[in-house]
Amino acid sequence: MIGLLTVGLSDLNLRVLIPYFPVLGWGALRTLEISALAIALSFPLGLVGALMRLSDNRFARSIATVYVETVRNIPLLVVLYILFLVLPLYGIPINALTAGVLGLAINSTAFTIEIFRAGFVAIPPGQYEAARSLGLHRLQILRLAIVPQVFRIVLPTLGNQIVSVVLGSAQASIIGVGELTYETQSIGSSTFRYFEVFTIAALFYIACVQVISLLWRFLTGRAAHAPLGT
Amino acid sequence: MLASGHLTNYLLLLLKGLAITLELSLGSLVLGSLGGIVLGAMRSSGWRALKATALIYIEAVRSIPFVILLFFVFFAVPLALEVDVPPYPAAIAALSVHCSAYMGEVVRSGIESIPKGQWEAAASLGLSYYRIMRHIILPQALRVMIPPTIGVYVSTIKESSLASIIGFVELLGQGMAIREANSLRNTADVLIAVAFGYFVICFSLSQVGRYFEHRTTRDMRLAPEPTRGVIARPLVSGRPETQAAP
Numbered sequence: 001m002i003g004l005l006t007v008g009l010s011d012l013n014l015r016v017l018i019p020y021f022p023v024l025g026w027g028a029l030r031t032l033e034i035s036a037l038a039i040a041l042s043f044p045l046g047l048v049g050a051l052m053r054l055s056d057n058r059f060a061r062s063i064a065t066v067y068v069e070t071v072r073n074i075p076l077l078v079v080l081y082i083l084f085l086v087l088p089l090y091g092i093p094i095n096a097l098t099a100g101v102l103g104l105a106i107n108s109t110a111f112t113i114e115i116f117r118a119g120f121v122a123i124p125p126g127q128y129e130a131a132r133s134l135g136l137h138r139l140q141i142l143r144l145a146i147v148p149q150v151f152r153i154v155l156p157t158l159g160n161q162i163v164s165v166v167l168g169s170a171q172a173s174i175i176g177v178g179e180l181t182y183e184t185q186s187i188g189s190s191t192f193r194y195f196e197v198f199t200i201a202a203l204f205y206i207a208c209v210q211v212i213s214l215l216w217r218f219l220t221g222r223a224a225h226a227p228l229g230t
Numbered sequence: 231m232l233a234s235g236h237l238t239n240y241l242l243l244l245l246k247g248l249a250i251t252l253e254l255s256l257g258s259l260v261l262g263s264l265g266g267i268v269l270g271a272m273r274s275s276g277w278r279a280l281k282a283t284a285l286i287y288i289e290a291v292r293s294i295p296f297v298i299l300l301f302f303v304f305f306a307v308p309l310a311l312e313v314d315v316p317p318y319p320a321a322i323a324a325l326s327v328h329c330s331a332y333m334g335e336v337v338r339s340g341i342e343s344i345p346k347g348q349w350e351a352a353a354s355l356g357l358s359y360y361r362i363m364r365h366i367i368l369p370q371a372l373r374v375m376i377p378p379t380i381g382v383y384v385s386t387i388k389e390s391s392l393a394s395i396i397g398f399v400e401l402l403g404q405g406m407a408i409r410e411a412n413s414l415r416n417t418a419d420v421l422i423a424v425a426f427g428y429f430v431i432c433f434s435l436s437q438v439g440r441y442f443e444h445r446t447t448r449d450m451r452l453a454p455e456p457t458r459g460v461i462a463r464p465l466v467s468g469r470p471e472t473q474a475a476p
Contacts, residue, residue, distance in 0.1 A: 074429055077392060078421065167294075167295045181301075188306075192309065194302075194305040206290055
């Protein structure tokens, strides 16, 4: 370990990488962009999926359950390969960026469904009964009484999910999406400054994850700590 | 899709790949758990410097995508140290580091789930920190740790698919190799079979995890039963009397 540090540091030359900083910056933006798109797709779908998983309709329930169990137990990389390599065989043209965003969204939706489901399960039955006794119909009960409380419960876990989408987005580099990991690797292979460039990328991801967690906690802190009905 | 037939010729190769995937991730889980026990003990120790070191390590590793970690071990370390790192050691090292951070959290929450009274009782018997940990806390914490450890194993199996990127031939690597080397490039067969392999293993393991989780929560619910039994007894014995009275 000490050998690694001394050899690595004595040879550390960040100046070589200065011309590549804009490329890394664009890569980082792309990382954030595909993560944001995947999250924007998967959070609403996750809510719908959770409602399906908990619905009385057996058909809806089994579709959601099969989806969750299938996607959660298959590596993201396999999902990305299937989208990127197999879909074109069936005449569906797909580029790397679309496949990357879709793959991330498919993966994230499965986990988000489980997050929302846990939130719905945590609402005491009295809340449903009270809302029904006020004469609200099913959609109103969900929209006015239940979902706002579910959000308060799941907000911290949704923050973790955002982080894991950002981390997972690095895998999109493998099918050729030009995000941070992709640019890092191509800079590494053209300059042979793997040590420096991967350190920078790692620091970016660490900073990004920490900022997201802090920001999320700051933005949702008040909602998450508000008292819940019993 | 799978009925097209070529695949049966390669099924044995895929099964071999599956075995290698399991071996790679189990090896990493074992190494990662050793690291995780050290990290977890550091996290729950009273020494602030140890606590902070473990926290920074865990947070940093958990904030770096596994791909970066893997590439770092495979590309950067050999250049920096001027040694040759073949794919297998690189994959197992990166997976173990990744795993240890997650196991560190599992061990920490396991240790924290043991009531403080256990520590105090053990300390009052004059046991040292190491002996309390070794004989009192860890054996009890281990039971709580089983379900999340299986969860870490499942996600390690999934992450291990990335070892195919650095040229290690596990399940996904085997599948991609078969796909490239044969006339299967224009079919979905191999990838579907690979996905199915991962699904079967991960799904079964998750079910095992769920069983253990169920058992732990059931046992915990059973634990306070003596008091409940005492309160319930008069009601139960009272019922036949009221029934017999009329």
